[in-house]
Amino acid sequence: RNHIQSFPRRPSHYSVSNNMHREYLAETLRIAEMYRLYVKQWEQQESGGVVKPAVSEWMYRKIFNEDFNLSFGYPRSDTCEKCDYLRTCIQNPTFSEENMDELKSELAEHQLLAANGYQFLRQDQQLSRTAADMLIMTFDMMQNISIPSLTHQSMYYLRQLYVHVFGIHHCTDETAFVNVWDESVAGKGADEIVSCLMDHIAKYVR
Numbered sequence: 001r002n003h004i005q006s007f008p009r010r011p012s013h014y015s016v017s018n019n020m021h022r023e024y025l026a027e028t029l030r031i032a033e034m035y036r037l038y039v040k041q042w043e044q045q046e047s048g049g050v051v052k053p054a055v056s057e058w059m060y061r062k063i064f065n066e067d068f069n070l071s072f073g074y075p076r077s078d079t080c081e082k083c084d085y086l087r088t089c090i091q092n093p094t095f096s097e098e099n100m101d102e103l104k105s106e107l108a109e110h111q112l113l114a115a116n117g118y119q120f121l122r123q124d125q126q127l128s129r130t131a132a133d134m135l136i137m138t139f140d141m142m143q144n145i146s147i148p149s150l151t152h153q154s155m156y157y158l159r160q161l162y163v164h165v166f167g168i169h170h171c172t173d174e175t176a177f178v179n180v181w182d183e184s185v186a187g188k189g190a191d192e193i194v195s196c197l198m199d200h201i202a203k204y205v206r
Contacts (some may be wrong), residue, residue, distance in 0.1 A: 007025055008026075023069065059154070083110065087107070089096055141165070144162045161184070
């Protein structure tokens with residue numbers, strides 16, 4: 001357990017309601033590689049030659065899967081919290097058929113509202129391209145970048161530097177702007193987002 005806990009992990013930037021406490025290890029890592037590093041570390045700590053590790057790979061894997069909520073890599077796309085919740089409930093065999101019908105109806109209605117929202121956005125985008133006094137702008141915190149990007153075994157135990165990426169998109173002319181700063185400069189809370197937006201508006205919005 002101590003060895004598994006020694007690997008740096010990070011929470012997901014995206015909201016996943018059915019696994020909101022999951023954390024993520026380096027995408028180049030696997031349980032077999034972690035166990036290999038565990039064996040190597042165990043042998044280095046023991047004196048008098050090669051000794052048998054404290055636990056087998058089977059037990060190491062069992063502890064990883066049952067005692068930790070960890071995965072490898074990083075989620076690449078946004079998920080809707082309500083969609084995740086409703087889909088999880090629909091897959092629950094303990095619900096009655098009546099409850100299932102209600103959940104499916106609620107999911108369909110929710111997805112229809114989302115589709116209508118995107119349709120309104122597309123209409124506004126078209127309107128903004130012909131209206132000189134109108135600008136539609138979207139923005140979002142993107143996936144963090146971990147630097148340096150190295151894969152030798154020592155890196156698995158080290159805390160990498162996170163670089164924050166904040167994207168702004170002008171839907172009117174499809175222009176994209178990217179704000180980048182690392183965690184030693186600032187976090188990625190409301191103050192930082194507002195600062196980026198105010199700076200962007202002052203420079204690029206007329």
